[in-house]
Amino acid sequence: MSGGLPRPALRLPTPLLPGALAALVLSGCALFHGQQPAPVTDALVSTVEPASEPVAASEPEPEEPETTGHDQPHKPKHPTVKPHKPEPPPPVVASAPVAPPPAPIITTRLIDRSQTHALLDSEVQRRDGKVIGRAVDLVADAGGKPNEMIVNLQGFLGIGDRKVSFPWSVFRFTPGGHGSPITLDVPVGKLPLADRPKRAGAGVPVTATQLPLLDTTVERPNGAAVGRVVDVLIDGSAQPQAVVLDVSGMVSPDRRTIAANWSALRFVTKDKLLHALLDLNDAQIKASPPYASDKPIQAVSPVVPVAAAPASAAPPTAPPAAASPARASR
Incomplete structure (x- = not known):
């Protein structure tokens, strides 16, 4: 194009123009001072990091084996856990069988002391309360029933005392031990002739039909002594309930x-005389509770052991059948 200035061949982008001009000015200044212009780099400001400490080289990682297309990665095997067998329980030690308690050899019966009356040496009085004597003995018949009571009638200052036998049926007993007297309930003068008191003298003799109990020795069926009768306990109905026996020397x-x-007493006739029997052995005597006037009364009876039942006889076995005769051969 004629008539004007030629167009420059290179046109810098407008954003880079100020930077280029600044570079030219600086280079020109450097020429005046004799210094070489510094190379222009793309980065105007570089950040220099301080030198760091040398890093230790890490161990080389193990190389993984190359796998082919056919090889499959191995699956990790889990450890096989075997089921734990439960331990068998410890053997049960069989305990020794407990022995049953020994069978009782005696039975005891509790008697209320306030409901009994001790016979020996109890006061005997009339209906009006006048004391006429003391009971000294009981006479039993062959059936074991009281038949008579011997009373020691009092004289003046002990002079003229005498023993008299009265029928048992004329007495009334008030329970309470020795504190309550025995009452002669029927006037002596009105008793029938057969029931009137008889002079006992030295005592009532033992016969086949009567037995004075006080100081009598009670025996076992084999004749061995059990003890000596020292008292008889009577209830309010004039019925004997127990005998008190002195067993000193039997077990101790x-x-x-x-x-x-x-x-528990039995009355039997031996050698034409009446005897009182009691089947009480030494072990049963030892197991019997003691009798005391200030303790509850425990009257004992022997336990008769139950005899073992005889084994039932086995039924007779049938005789074996006779063998059939063999057939005769043709």
């Missing part, structure tokens, strides 16, 4: 008394 040398049930 010490003095000891026990109470035996009246029902």
Whole structure:
């Protein structure tokens, strides 16, 4: 194009123009001072990091084995856990069988002392309360029933005392031990002739039909002595409930008394004389509670051991059948 200035061949972008001009000015200044112009770099400001400490080289990682297309990665095997067998329980030690308690050898019956009356040496009075004597003995018949009571009638200052036998049916007993007297309920003058008191003198003799109990020795069926009767306990109905026996020397040398049930006595006639029997052995005597006037009354009876039942006889076995005769051969 004629008539004007030629167009420059290179046109710098407008954003780079100020930077280029600044570079030219600086380079020109450097020429005046004789210094070489610094190379222009793309980065105007570079950040220099301080030198750091040398880093220790890490261990080389193990190389993984190359796998082919056919090889599959191995699956991790889990450890096989075997089921734990439960330990068997410890063997149960069989305990020794407990032995059953020994069978009782005696039975005891509790008797209310306030409902009984001790016979020996109890006061005997009339209906009006006048004391005429003391009871000294009881006479039993062959059936074991009281038949008579012997009373020691009092004289003046002990002079003229005498023993008289009265029928048992004329007395009334008030329970309470020795404190309550025995009452002669029927006037002596009005008793029938057969029931009038008889002079006992030295005592009532033992016969085949009567037995004075006080100081009598009670025996076992084999004749061995059990003890000596020292008292008889009577209830309010004039019925004997127990006898008190002195068993000293039977199981120990010490003095000891026990109470035996009246029902445990048996009256038998031997050698034309009446005897009182009580089947009480030494072990049963030892197991009997002692009798004391200030303790509850425990009257004992022997336990008769139950005999073992005889084994039932086995039924007779049938005789074996006779073998059939063999057939004769043709």
